[in-house]
Amino acid sequence: MDPVRKIDLHMHTTFSDGTDTPEELLQNVREAGITLFSVTDHDSIGGAARIRKLRTDADPLFVEGVEFSCRDEEGKYHILGYGYDPLAPSILKLTGETHMLRMKKVRRRLEILRDEYSVQFPDEEVEKLLQQENPGKPHIANLMVRYGFAGSKDEAIKDVLNKIRLHSEYLRPEKAIQGILEAGGVPVLAHPFYGSGDELVLGEEMEARLRKLIGFGLEGVEAFYSGFTDKLKRDMLAYAEQFGLYVTAGSDYHGSNKLVVLGDTGLRETTEIPEGLRKFIGRIMK
Numbered sequence: 001m002d003p004v005r006k007i008d009l010h011m012h013t014t015f016s017d018g019t020d021t022p023e024e025l026l027q028n029v030r031e032a033g034i035t036l037f038s039v040t041d042h043d044s045i046g047g048a049a050r051i052r053k054l055r056t057d058a059d060p061l062f063v064e065g066v067e068f069s070c071r072d073e074e075g076k077y078h079i080l081g082y083g084y085d086p087l088a089p090s091i092l093k094l095t096g097e098t099h100m101l102r103m104k105k106v107r108r109r110l111e112i113l114r115d116e117y118s119v120q121f122p123d124e125e126v127e128k129l130l131q132q133e134n135p136g137k138p139h140i141a142n143l144m145v146r147y148g149f150a151g152s153k154d155e156a157i158k159d160v161l162n163k164i165r166l167h168s169e170y171l172r173p174e175k176a177i178q179g180i181l182e183a184g185g186v187p188v189l190a191h192p193f194y195g196s197g198d199e200l201v202l203g204e205e206m207e208a209r210l211r212k213l214i215g216f217g218l219e220g221v222e223a224f225y226s227g228f229t230d231k232l233k234r235d236m237l238a239y240a241e242q243f244g245l246y247v248t249a250g251s252d253y254h255g256s257n258k259l260v261v262l263g264d265t266g267l268r269e270t271t272e273i274p275e276g277l278r279k280f281i282g283r284i285m286k
Contacts, residue, residue, distance in 0.1 A: 004273050004281055006035040008263045009065065010080065010190065010222065010250020013039055015047035016067075017138045019255030022050040029060055032263045036281070038065035040080055040190075040250070043098035044134045049086055063284045066091070066180075067190060068098060071170035076196040077189065077213070079176040080222065080248070083284040084185030094179040098171055099134060105168050106135050112164050113140070119149045119160075137161045138257050153257070174216040181217050186283060188220035188248050189213060192239075193232055210239055220246030220280060224267040226260050227252070233266055240276045246283065247276035 012018030013025050020028060022039070025047075029037050037060055039048040048064045055062055063083050070077045084091050110126065113119040121129075121143050129135050129143065141156035150156035180187040192210070195201045201209055210221070223236035224247070240247050249265035252258070267273075 004036075004277060006033060006263070007037065007249055007267070007281075008032075008034050008251050008253065008265055009036075009038040009063070009082070009248050010040050010067075010225075010265075011037065011253040011262065012041050012067075012255075012257075013047035013050075015044045015050070015133045016041035017134070017136050017254060017257055018047075019257050022047050022054060025255075026051055026054050026059065028262055034060050034263050036061040036063070036285075038063045038082060038250075040065035040067040042067050042069055042134055042136065043095060043102055045086055045091060045095055046133055052086075061285065064185075066095070068094065068171055068176040069102075070173040070176050072172050072174075074209070074212075075199070075201070077173045077209075078191065078194075079173055079180070079218075080188040080190045080250075081176070081180035081183070081185045082188060082248075084180055084183035088183030090179040090182035091185070094171070094176060101169055101171065102134050102136065103130070105166055106130065106140070108166055108168070109137070109140060109161065109164055113160070117149075117160060119144060121147060138254075173213060177213065177216045177218055186219050186246065186280070187217060188222060188246065189218060190222050190250070191225050191227065191252065192221050192223075192236055193228070206235075207239070210243060210245075214243055214245075218245070220248055220276070222250055223247045223274070223276075224249030224265045224271075225252065226250075226264045226266060228266055237274055237276075240274070245276060246280035247274050248280055249277065 041047040066081045141153040144150040144156040177187040249267045253262045
């Protein structure tokens with residue numbers, strides 16, 4: 001079995017918005033038969049650091065990962081970072097800054113829910129929420145369901161939380177890319193066709209976005225992704241070849257927070273492994 005075919009380089013733990021602890025995720029990775037994986041928690045490297053300590057020589061190969069939520073005047077981006085030095089000042093600075101921004105957004109969402117939607121939670125629940133590593137909309141949505149303010153997590157996010165417009169500070173993509181590069185890592189654009197909300201970025205807009213990010217130092221794209229159709233995969237592979245970018249494959253597994261199966265990257269047994277993916281594996285496993 002070619003180990004490249006059994007990779008999943010995009011998954012989340014309880015250090016961001018996944019439901020698996022690092023211990024649970026490692027066991028699930030073992031059971032799924034994955035041979036190379038990465039933990040890419042949102043704005044946090046804590047889960048990846050924990051996995052590194054838990055692994056034994058008998059376990060699947062592992063590379064540190066992270067996913068930074070970014071925005072600029074033209075939209076939203078998720079920038080993955082792989083193979084960075086976890087002690088590098090640039091990574092520690094980025095995760096510190098993004099944690100602060102995330103906590104500001106959580107507190108502001110709770111205020112708006114209380115003042116504009118009459119949604120309020122017990123003080124002890126709010127305290128638990130704010131003590132989590134990187135809480136976000138899924139955590140608030142779960143509370144809304146638990147206390148009867150929504151029928152489901154998806155309903156809470158779609159009908160309420162996504163309608164709350166925050167005038168917040170965001171990490172700019174060029175800053176995330178530069179920080180990853182300074183830490184010796186590889187910056188990769190996650191699920192490239194997905195913009196803000198349900199927006200799909202296609203055609204000339206997609207090409208312009210890639211050119212801009214490449215100008216900042218972007219080195220790869222997530223061409224294999226659980227939510228991509230075959231056409232989207234082919235299109236992104238063509239962009240990767242056009243611009244000489246690395247290729248990655250990820251499921252975006254969140255445990256029970258999303259209906260995504262661990263290891264479902266869209267990279268099938270019959271898929272011809274692109275050179276960009278083999279080069280990426282060679283780069284991060286040095």
